[in-house]
Amino acid sequence: xxxxxxxxxxxxxxxxxxRWIQLANDGDHFRLAFDKPGTWSQKYNMVWDRILGLxxxxxxxxxxxxxxxxxxxxxxxxxxxxxxxxxxTDWTMWTATLTQSRPDFDALTQLVxxxxxxxxxxxxxxxxxxxxxxxxxxxxxxxxxxGIFLALLYNPEVWKKxxxxxxxxxxGWAPFPKTGDPSYVGKQEG
Numbered sequence: 173x174x175x176x177x178x179x180x181x182x183x184x185x186x187x188x189x190x191r192w193i194q195l196a197n198d199g200d201h202f203r204l205a206f207d208k209p210g211t212w213s214q215k216y217n218m219v220w221d222r223i224l225g226l227x228x229x230x231x232x233x234x235x236x237x238x239x240x241x242x243x244x245x246x247x248x249x250x251x252x253x254x255x256x257x258x259x260x261t262d263w264t265m266w267t268a269t270l271t272q273s274r275p276d277f278d279a280l281t282q283l284v285x286x287x288x289x290x291x292x293x294x295x296x297x298x299x300x301x302x303x304x305x306x307x308x309x310x311x312x313x314x315x316x317x318x319g320i321f322l323a324l325l326y327n328p329e330v331w332k333k334x335x336x337x338x339x340x341x342x343x344g345w346a347p348f349p350k351t352g353d354p355s356y357v358g359k360q361e362g
């Protein structure tokens with residue numbers, strides 16, 4: 173309810189986002205490290221910008237990143253960054269939702285499915301694996317695999333359905349998701 177403080181921090185966040193766009197810009201993508209040209213990484217946490225309705229980053233940022241990602245796919249997925257060929261199932265699924273484009277979503281999620289189908293390791297669902305040979309990289313059966321369902325958070329009807337089943341009746345929480353750009357949230361292109 174403290175709208176003045178909320179606005180102060182929102183304006184600060186908008187300024188930081190614009191500064192990041194300038195400092196991280198590396199032509200056809202955004203850098204992993206400001207002072208390291210040629211570096212890159214999945215910008216998976218950018219999903220919360222749209223889901224929470226903050227709209228700090230223009231859509232073009234996600235589209236630029238996705239265009240770059242699609243050029244760097246390995247047989248079993250998109251590496252987390254330029255340093256190694258491993259990835260995480262949950263964060264890749266988050267990244268897959270950045271543009272809200274069905275072809276982009278499918279391009280990344282089909283590779284996660286390919287990994288799960290082809291991995292020679294027979295362990296509970298790994299959330300950390302190698303994108304060139306589908307081997308497990310050492311983490312499995314962790315609760316973070318629930319992140320593969322993140323795309324559902326873009327759908328307000330799904331939110332209402334599951335929030336309505338809350339049996340704890342917890343209170344005092346900020347509303348979630350925050351209303352943002354309703355023309356963007358929950359829509360799929362293509």
